[in-house]
Amino acid sequence: MNPLINMQGLPPFSAITPEMVEPAMDQLLQENRQTIQQLLGSQRTFTWENLVEPLEQAEDRLSRAWSPVSHMNAVVNNDELRAAYNAVLPKLSEYSTEVGQNSQLCDAYKQVAAGPGLDQAQQKMLHNALLDFHLSGVDLEEAKKQRFKEISQELSQLTTKFEENLLDATNAWSKLITDESALQGLPASALALARQTAAQRDQEGWLLTLEYPSYLPLMTYADDPQLRREVYEAFATRASDQGPDAGQWDNTSVMARILELRHEQAGLLGFTNYADRSLAKKMARSSDEVIAFLTDLAERSRPQAERELNELKEFALASYGIEELEAWDIGYYAEKLRQQRHNISQEELKPYFPETRVIPGMFAVVERLYGIRIEAVEGVDSWHPDVRFFEIRDRDHHLRGQFYLDLYARPKKRGGAWMDECATRFFTKTMDQIPVAYLTCNFSPPVDGKPSLLTHDEVLTLFHEFGHGLHHLLTTVDYPAVAGINGVAWDAVELPSQFMENWCWEKQALDLISGHIDSGDPIPDELYQRMYNARNFQSAMQMLRQLEFALFDFRIHREYEPQRGGRIYEILEEVRQQVAVITPPPWNRFAHGFSHIFAGGYAAGYYSYKWAEVLSADAFSLFEEQGIFNADTGQAFLQEVLQQGGSRDAMELFVAFRGREPEIEPLLRHCGIAGQASAQDVQG
Known part of the structure; x- marks a missing residue:
């Protein structure tokens, strides 16, 4: 068994060391090349069962082994892991291009695609695969194929270097404040975080960083304009030829x-x-x-x-x-x-959004929408003590998916918020693999022993990433290449994520996800009204x-x-x-x-964010018409969008749910944009 892949299906995070990464990946790449050679040489008539399925199994093993390495490089970055990651990147790029440019394999796929007995998901997967062959340069003459491969390798290294420079530049800057009066205007929560950050680095005072939970309150509340300018300049010039670290990590x-x-x-x-x-x-x-x-x-x-x-x-x-x-x-x-x-203000709302209320409340929202149950599982190995693990089960208690939740900002962790795949649904006569996701955010950690308090904007971010997660986890498509978010047009992939954000504005949902840190009371009607009135500020x-x-x-x-x-x-x-x-x-x-x-x-x-926002606003408008927890509408979205993954074209799925092509008016209405003139259809 490859040391990067656990027998139980979940990555053995605590056992992964930088030294094992390159040899383990080399072994898998060699095995995959041998598999392709054997498959192409063992028969003349190619079918789904004797070509596509075994090749998908080989690709899935490779993906599941690389996934924890790639993820840890983003969330617990260090020099040794970075070096191991960068050593493997060009090998993966070379292999990917090699497979994509294999004309014999492409011809075999064409033969399968032209054969009988394929279901819709299989047809879509083969259509995508043949397009990928073309976009990998399979039709090029040999010299151009080689140049294409060289470019792919260099691009994989350059994009990684860009991210490394940004991470290093972000981590490099900090400012220690020893006089609290210099931080006038900052709310108590931001001051407490700054003091805790200083203490964690064995410093006395208040430590400011460029991580978002530190940066955003400074730019929003700090009364001292010179301090705001200093922090803004450090943030806005990261990894560049300007600013306090000009040229050091220049992108x-x-x-x-x-x-x-x-x-x-x-x-x-x-x-x-x-x-x-x-x-x-x-x-x-x-x-x-x-x-x-x-x-x-x-x-x-x-x-x-x-x-x-x-x-x-x-x-x-x-x-x-x-x-x-x-x-x-x-x-x-x-x-x-x-x-x-x-x-x-965002700060006034924070006491109503302790993560201990928001997380179970968010689960309650989707349980009502889709008839699923989400439960915590203890004792699961992970990459950091703050990480939690959950399972999703359907009404019949069948396990549908699992996910890791990593909420807090910390040094050596990439900024932003994202969902990524750990494992993808894969179901055949010999395979029964459930999807597993990573959900990653960069919120303020718990301070002074109290739960992390989220701003409403952070609640929106959490719901957004969970929407991506549900898209990945609730799929019923059996083939990884078109299951979950895979095979979905990139300008439609934000539909489920932006769609989920809408519930963060609805009083019925807010009563589930809010509860005062001290009293447990949900957001009062009067405060909710003020919040809603400010929505389009x-x-x-x-x-x-x-x-x-x-x-x-x-x-x-x-x-x-x-x-x-x-x-x-x-x-x-x-x-x-x-x-x-x-x-x-x-x-x-x-x-x-x-x-x-x-x-x-x-x-x-x-542009996909705005393109998909048209889709998500219009999709949610059906819930506005029929009730935000209308079970039939929830089941329709589950069945026509979330479960279908990339097995059908995005527009086809949208029309199946909404009954028509999307219109722009709901987006403009939700954003409070005046002068909405005529509603314009977004074609596709």
């Missing part, structure tokens, strides 16, 4: 090379640019359609965003004598205005910020020209002139930390 050349190689690889496959290449597996039919979609949303949102910014400027001048708002002032005075207008400004990111991402991949390079900040400036109402200082290096597109799966695909 400039990494980003330029990533764009250059993506463009070259897309060209090898016959695409004009990488944006067109990325759309080969998405709902959107053309890059023009994506640009038109984003531009339309920006045009609808900008007038309201300009009014929102003017209101903020007028408020800061009238109430505080501030004549010019700097980038590090926006969040601070926006919070002051929110409190004045709606008499509410500066929503148009927030909309434009996301559209700025999406347009920037799409344009740098669509408009890349080898002779002019990436023009990263030139294009970002053009996008800001088109859609933004707030202009950051010239030394801001946002792109140097944009890991979604330079290290994640969102290259030329960040």
Whole structure:
């Protein structure tokens, strides 16, 4: 048995050492190559049973072995593990390209696809596989195949380097405050976290870091503008040529090379640019359609965003004598205005969202929606003492899935929040593998022995990631390549996650997920009303910020020209002139930390968040019509979307649930964007 794979199906985290990683992966890669050779040489007539199924089993073993290594590299990073991870990356890339460029294997798959007796999921999986062969360069002449392979290897190393630079730059900066008066304005919870962070590092005072639970309260509440500027600059220049650590972990050349190689690889496959290449597996039919979609949303949102910014400027001048708002002032005075207008703050809500109430409440919400049960399991091996483990069972008590929950920020842990696969559902005559997920967040840890208190924004984040998790865990598709989130068009994969966020605004659901840390009482009606009234505070400004990111991402991949390079900040400036109402200082290096597109799966695909938000808002509007806990509607979403995974096209699944193609009006309504003119269908 390979040491990276446990007999029980769950990774042996505590037993995994950096020294075992490379030899264990080498062994699996060698076994997989032998399996492919044997399968192709053992028969002339290929079928699902004698080719696809055994090959899927080999790929699944490889995936399950690499999964804990990749995950630990993200959440308990250290030099030894990083070195082992980086040693294997090029080998995995080489193997993946080698398989994708195996013309004999591609021909065998074509033979299976043309054969009889395939169900719909099998047909979709084979369709995807043949597209993947093409996108791996199987049709290229030998010299171009070799170049494609070289590019794939270098890209895997560069995207990892980007993430490492960002993590190292984030971990490197901290600021010790020894006089509490310097932190005036910060709420007690933020002060307690800063003091606990200092104590954990054997320091006296209050330690500020660039981890989000430290950074966000500083930018929102710290009265000292110089402190806000210092922290903002450190955060906004991470891994760049600017700021306090200028040049030390600089991603400039990494980003330029990533764009250059993506463009070259897309060209090898016959695409004009990488944006067109990325759309080969998405709902959107053309890059023009994506640009038109984003531009339309920006045009609808900008007038309201300009009014929102003017209101903020007028408020800061009238109430505080501030004549010019700097980038590090926006969040601070926006919070002051929110409190004045709606008499509410994130901090006021935190006592109502202890994780000890939010987690079981979230489980109760999905239990009512989908008829499932979620139970904690003790004594499961993991990578950190804070990690918890849960099982999902259906009405008949059948085990449907399992997941790890890792909630808190800590050093050496990648920032942000995400869901990732540990194991994927795989069911055959000889296999009965349930799906397992990692759910990872970066919330404030428990302080002074009390449960972690979440902001409402963090509750939204938790529900978002749990939505991804349910998509992965509740699938009934038997083949890993189209089970759960696999095989789902990337611009539809955010549908289940954004969809789940809606329940965080509904009083019936909030009564389940909220309970005061001291009294246990749910959010009072009066406080809920204030919270709900503030829901769309500066929503148009927030909309434009996301559209700025999406347009920037799409344009740098669509408009890349080898002779002019990436023009990263030139294009970002053009996008800001088109859609933004707030202009950051010239030394801001946002792109140097944009890991979604330079290290994640969102290259030329960040627009997917807004695209899928149209789907999720429209899907939720059916619950608004029929009741947010309507069991029939919940079962319909479960059966038509969550269980289907990638076994059918995303638009087909949406129409099966909603009864029609999606409309944009529910999104605009949920966001409080005025001037909704005509409802525009999002085609796909």
